[in-house]
Amino acid sequence: MIGNIIFDCDGVLIDSEILSFAVDERMLPEYGITLNATEIARSFGGVAYREMVAELNARFGVNIDPVAYQERCEAELARIFETDLEVVAGMPDLLENLSVPFALASGSDLARLDLCLGLTGLDGFFQNRIFSAEQVARGKPAPDVFLLAAETCRWSPESCLVIEDSPSGVIAAKAAGMRAVGFLGGAHRSERDGDGLLDAGAEYVAGNSSDLHYYLRDLGLIGVGQIRG
Secondary structure, three states, X not given: OOOEEEEOXXXXXXXXXXXXXXXXXXXXXXXXXXXXXXXXXHHHOOOOHHHHHHHHXXXXXXXXXXXHHHHHHHHHHHHHHHHHOOEOOOHHHHHHHEOOOEEEEEOOOHHHHHHHHHHHOOHHHHOOOEEEHHHOOOOOOOOHHHHHHHHHXXXXXXXXXXXXXXXXXXXXXXXXXXXXXXXXXXXXXXXXXXXXXXXXXXXXXXXXXXHHHHHHHHOOOEOOOOOOO
16 A cells, blocks of 8 residues: 655656756767767666666767766756746645655655756655655666665555656666656656657656646545645
């Protein structure tokens, strides 16, 4: 029985992925790699920088330093986030109406999570229930960050439902022994991305926050208050 929810952050709670992948699209040609933002989103959505860079190095025969690349991207994104970052429509209302405990488990590092949650006003929802791939040995699609969240919160994996926008995140949730719902409410996602989430093991794909709200309500995880967004 589901008694707890674990949210991904980027592309689920905050509309950051479309900004992040645009930065990658601009920077990667400097390393001899040409990929557009859509290709990057499909290949690396939900994946931590270290795993992304390792795959790029192997795929393209280059030698990008993951720490230096992440530092460049994060510095550029920090400037962009100050003016352009938005919360995913309807998510604050959804969080306010949840009737079960919830946490956040992300591929982003803690400094970025602190910045983004503060800028969007979501930081108060999670308090000390924020977990990062920075804290574990392996990022998504490995299950480590979800298992860390469950262990720290003293939740059994079987009691957890994960909300994810990327196939790698869904795979990680399933590997942790958790159920997963796919989410397409971020600006970087389209309806055709739903098949990838289902193939990865999502039990349902919500097109936006209202759709997700209704689904969680049907599971008894959310109140019956007004649905907005």
